[in-house]
Amino acid sequence: xxxxxxxxxxxxxxxxxxxxxxxxxxxxxxxxxxxxxxxxxxxxxxxxxxxxxxxxxxxxxxxxxxxxxxxxxxxxxxxxxxxxxxxxxxxxxxxxxxxxxxxxxxxxxxxxxxxxxxxxxxxxxxxxxxxxxxxxxxxxxxxxxxxxxxxxxxxxxxxxxxxxxxxxxxxxxxxxxxxxxxxxxxxxxxxxxxxxxxxxxxxxxxxxxxxxxxxxxxxxxxxxxxxxxxxxxxxxxxxxxxxxxxxxxxxxxxxxxxxxxxxxxxxxxxxxxxxxxxxxxxxxxxxxxxxxxxxxxxxxxxxxxxxxxxxxxxxxxxxxxxxxxxxxxxxxxxxxxxxxxxxxxxxxxxxxxxxx
Amino acid sequence: xxxxxxxxxxxxxxxxxxxxxxxxxxxxxxxxxxxxxxxxxxxxxxxxxxxxxxxxxxxxxxxxxxxxxxxxxxxxxxxxxxxxxxxxxxxxxxxxxxxxxxxxxxxxxxxxxxxxxxxxxxxxxxxxxxxxxxxxxxxxxxxxxxxxxxxxxxxxxxxxxxxxxxxxxxxxxxxxxxxxxxxxxxxxxxxxxxxxxxxxxxxxxxxxxxxxxxxxxxxxxxxxxxxxxxxxxxxxxxxxxxxxxxxxxxxxxxxxxxxxxxxxxxxxxxxxxxxxxxxxxxxxxxxxxxxxxxxxxxxxxxxxxxxxxxxxxxxxxxxxxxxxxxxxxxxxxxxxxxxxxxxxxxxxxxxxxxxxxxxxxxxxxxxxxxxxxxxxxxxxxxxxxxxxxxxxxxxxxxxxxxxxxxxxxxxxxxxxxxxxxxxxxxxxxxxxxxxxxxxxxxxxxxxxxxxxxxxxxxxxxxxxxxxxxxxxxxxxxxxxxxxxxxxxxxxxxxxxxxxxxxxxxxxxxxxxx
Numbered sequence: 131x132x133x134x135x136x137x138x139x140x141x142x143x144x145x146x147x148x149x150x151x152x153x154x155x156x157x158x159x160x161x162x163x164x165x166x167x168x169x170x171x172x173x174x175x176x177x178x179x180x181x182x183x184x185x186x187x188x189x190x191x192x193x194x195x196x197x198x199x200x201x202x203x204x205x206x207x208x209x210x211x212x213x214x215x216x217x218x219x220x221x222x223x224x225x226x227x228x229x230x231x232x233x234x235x236x237x238x239x240x241x242x243x244x245x246x247x248x249x250x251x252x253x254x255x256x257x258x259x260x261x262x263x264x265x266x267x268x269x270x271x272x273x274x275x276x277x278x279x280x281x282x283x284x285x286x287x288x289x290x291x292x293x294x295x296x297x298x299x300x301x302x303x304x305x306x307x308x309x310x311x312x313x314x315x316x317x318x319x320x321x322x323x324x325x326x327x328x329x330x331x332x333x334x335x336x337x338x339x340x341x342x343x344x345x346x347x348x349x350x351x352x353x354x355x356x357x358x359x360x361x362x363x364x365x366x367x368x369x370x371x372x373x374x375x376x377x378x379x380x381x382x383x384x385x386x387x388x389x390x391x392x393x394x395x396x397x398x399x400x401x402x403x404x405x406x407x408x409x410x411x412x413x414x415x416x417x418x419x420x421x422x423x424x425x426x427x428x429x430x431x432x433x434x435x436x437x438x439x440x441x442x443x444x445x446x447x448x449x450x451x452x453x454x455x456x457x458x459x460x461x462x463x464x465x466x467x468x469x470x471x472x473x474x475x476x477x478x479x480x481x482x483x484x485x486x
Numbered sequence: 487x488x489x490x491x492x493x494x495x496x497x498x499x500x501x502x503x504x505x506x507x508x509x510x511x512x513x514x515x516x517x518x519x520x521x522x523x524x525x526x527x528x529x530x531x532x533x534x535x536x537x538x539x540x541x542x543x544x545x546x547x548x549x550x551x552x553x554x555x556x557x558x559x560x561x562x563x564x565x566x567x568x569x570x571x572x573x574x575x576x577x578x579x580x581x582x583x584x585x586x587x588x589x590x591x592x593x594x595x596x597x598x599x600x601x602x603x604x605x606x607x608x609x610x611x612x613x614x615x616x617x618x619x620x621x622x623x624x625x626x627x628x629x630x631x632x633x634x635x636x637x638x639x640x641x642x643x644x645x646x647x648x649x650x651x652x653x654x655x656x657x658x659x660x661x662x663x664x665x666x667x668x669x670x671x672x673x674x675x676x677x678x679x680x681x682x683x684x685x686x687x688x689x690x691x692x693x694x695x696x697x698x699x700x701x702x703x704x705x706x707x708x709x710x711x712x713x714x715x716x717x718x719x720x721x722x723x724x725x726x727x728x729x730x731x732x733x734x735x736x737x738x739x740x741x742x743x744x745x746x747x748x749x750x751x752x753x754x755x756x757x758x759x760x761x762x763x764x765x766x767x768x769x770x771x772x773x774x775x776x777x778x779x780x781x782x783x784x785x786x787x788x789x790x791x792x793x794x795x796x797x798x799x800x801x802x803x804x805x806x807x808x809x810x811x812x813x814x815x816x817x818x819x820x821x822x823x824x825x826x827x828x829x830x831x832x833x834x835x836x837x838x839x840x841x842x843x844x845x846x847x848x849x850x851x852x853x854x855x856x857x858x859x860x861x862x863x864x865x866x867x868x869x870x871x872x873x874x875x876x877x878x879x880x881x882x883x884x885x886x887x888x889x890x891x892x893x894x895x896x897x898x899x900x901x902x903x904x905x906x907x908x909x910x911x912x913x914x915x916x917x918x919x920x921x922x923x924x925x926x927x928x929x930x931x932x933x934x935x936x937x938x939x940x941x942x943x944x945x946x947x948x949x950x951x952x953x954x955x956x957x958x959x960x961x962x963x964x965x966x967x968x969x970x971x972x973x974x975x976x977x978x979x980x981x982x983x984x985x986x987x988x989x990x991x992x993x994x995x996x997x998x999x
Contacts, residue, residue, distance in 0.1 A: 158787075159675075162578050198934075198986070199605050202674045203638050204575040285574040286610070312604040373880075379975060442975060447768075447775060447794070449878065 154235015155197025356436025490923025929956025
């Protein structure tokens with residue numbers, strides 16, 4: 131894929147929902163926004179990470195806030211590009227590329243909108259290789275790249291630039307501003323040079339989203355098992371097939387925490403899987419034994435169609451297959467685990483790696 | 487007594503009920519004008535069991551008419567969508583993801599206006615009344631006859647939609663107005679889509695509902711008329727005129743509800759075997775389990791509540807082939823000329839049922855020659871496919887009773903592997919009309935609440951009470967109203983433990999003396 135056209139967006143959205151590991155929001159709105167932007171401004175060139183010049187100026191763009199709000203209060207037409215323009219203005223730099231902060235859900239598609247609006251190429255890469263809930267949880271943090279200065283923009287035209295002492299402050303202040311802005315804002319942060327981007331981002335993830343979406347689509351058309359195709363492509367493994375028999379949710383410090391209980395079907399009849407989640411799936415336990423955990427990807431797919439199911443969309447009676455796939459190896463370093471390992475999320479367990 | 491009528495694409499079924507006892511039931515052909523088919527059905531009931539029209543206390547009709555009108559893009563009114571959202575929302579205007587064919591069919595125009603609410607009730611912008619008046623001028627000049635108004639977060643606060651309706655009505659007194667907060671739930675595009683569809687159907691609804699009412703009063707019946715909704719509850723005629731979109735999935739819902747009443751089981755799997763397909767759904771506490779994903783109607787994404795139904799191509803008209811397959815193709819409406827028992831040359835599932843002695847249709851001597859092992863394999867195949875679908879729909883390890891309804895249900899054995907006994911209640915062929923006749927009245931709340939510490943219980947109680955009040959306001963007898971559905975989802979990234987609460991209350995229709 132040399133450029134992203136309207137025809138690619140449905141596949142990207144479908145694949146982004148899979149890498150969203152249950153979080154990242156319903157990418158439907160993201161797909162529509164990207165479609166509108168590509169129609170208005172033309173296809174977006176997609177540049178391999180390795181092709182970036184050292185002195186390229188790369189800006190990730192993302193949506194921050196509640197996906198539930200975004201499906202009701204849709205963005206304004208200019209809001210997305212405004213976030214990137216604002217930060218570029220503050221930095222006093224000429225942007226050369228847009229990037230994705232996370233591969234997963236709506237934030238795989240918001241950067242397409244920004245790139246189309248600004249007439250810039252998009253880097254085929256992202257900061258996580260999956261979705262995570264907080265803005266310091268990106269690989270650039272491990273490379274000492276700071277979250278700020280960061281911009282935040284709402285649909286009314288309000289803009290802000292935060293310049294904070296560390297990334298945790300950035301998360302905290304941006305979260306407050308987002309709430310005041312009506313809980314659905316566009317942000318731009320982790321500005322980096324081409325050299326830094328090549329080192330800190332996960333390469334090829336937008337192409338991967340498109341490829342996963344296409345695999346699922348093709349498998350369904352050929353009456354083959356789409357879930358098996360996804361597992362193969364991600365180098366992961368199938369953990370469990372079953373019916374959702376219980377979902378318990380509660381809100382803890384602004385995040386939706388919960389567990390889903392699955393009763394086994396097919397080869398898993400008689401067994402039980404418990405999924406523990408906070409927006410994204412964090413831990414999968416089969417009959418009391420942890421089978422997979424963050425930072426690796428735990429994805430819940432509809433058993434028949436291979437479509438990703440978000441943690442908000444988990445419902446009693448759904449028939450799903452749960453798969454696990456390895457995260458970028460840098461997430462398994464001590465620094466990576468400190469940022470997004472099971473203990474950060476409050477589980478006193480060592481991470482369980484998925485054998486690739 | 488009450489009369490239930492189900493107007494399907496092919497058949498119009500009617501039943502006369504006394505309490506839950508079926509006094510008479512008829513199947514007639516659906517007619518192009520709908521009303522003459524209904525007149526024929528009521529006549530049929532009268533002939534089967536003479537009744538005093540004055541003794542009928544209510545008539546309930548389930549109809550697929552409005553969804554068919556949308557699918558066929560037929561008789562849709564010139565419609566405008568007004569969205570109160572600016573400066574938000576301009577990125578994706580109304581009808582953005584519609585098939586162009588349907589945008590054209592409703593001559594879809596859209597207007598974006600300042601207004602709307604934030605998630606917590608603050609205003610995104612003040613409602614710009616002069617913008618609205620300008621839009622109304624433009625609509626008037628363009629010949630718009632129906633308007634759909636959608637404001638951001640109107641399920642939380644509907645003030646702007648209500649005010650906008652006043653302004654537009656003042657200027658265009660003859661246009662019909664549909665308000666999104668009365669139609670859908672959170673999810674702007676899906677709610678707006680449903681509202682625009684509703685608006686486009688308003689003229690047709692007025693016409694059809696008048697026709698239905700005339701055919702009922704023409705039969706001397708003065709009792710009130712109700713239409714059944716997607717969720718198995720009823721709406722009165724006035725509501726049906728304003729909200730035709732609420733009838734969209736009433737067909738499968740009526741079959742399932744009818745099956746519950748006929749069998750006396752309120753938690754069961756229902757297998758509705760027709761001529762071409764078998765539809766399997768699950769009832770919990772007498773109501774269909776709902777589909778959890780958004781539902782596309784005629785290519786338009788909406789967030790109606792639809793029953794979760796799995797269909798397979800297996801029915802009385804399914805072709806049976808050699809070694810041994812049943813369906814998914816069917817001889818359909820040609821059953822009475824193509825099936826062997828009717829002198830035709832195609833082996834169908836109906837022939838198998840007759841050969842096995844399970845049904846007495848056509849001429850049994852024409853299938854006497856069929857190989858016994860072929861008949862047995864075909865029946866086994868049918869049973870295996872149906873029990874597989876039931877198994878897929880089952881949500882717990884406990885066995886779920888199975889109720890079979892529909893004309894084709896004779897194809898099913900008395901026991902399904904892994905599912906146990908198959909209940910085949912009397913009057914199974916008209917379960918849908920019975921489902922319409924016994925439908926109840928409901929009220930619903932779907933809103934985001936900010937739950938302060940220690941206040942969860944009172945917020946939940948408040949939401950439940952509001953749903954109950956709504957059911958009573960819609961005509962439910964207060965003593966019979968109960969909560970049938972409750973769903974609480976904390977919303978991530980919102981402050982103050984924001985929680986989306988959905989409650990549905992349902993009760994028996996309060997009938998006049």
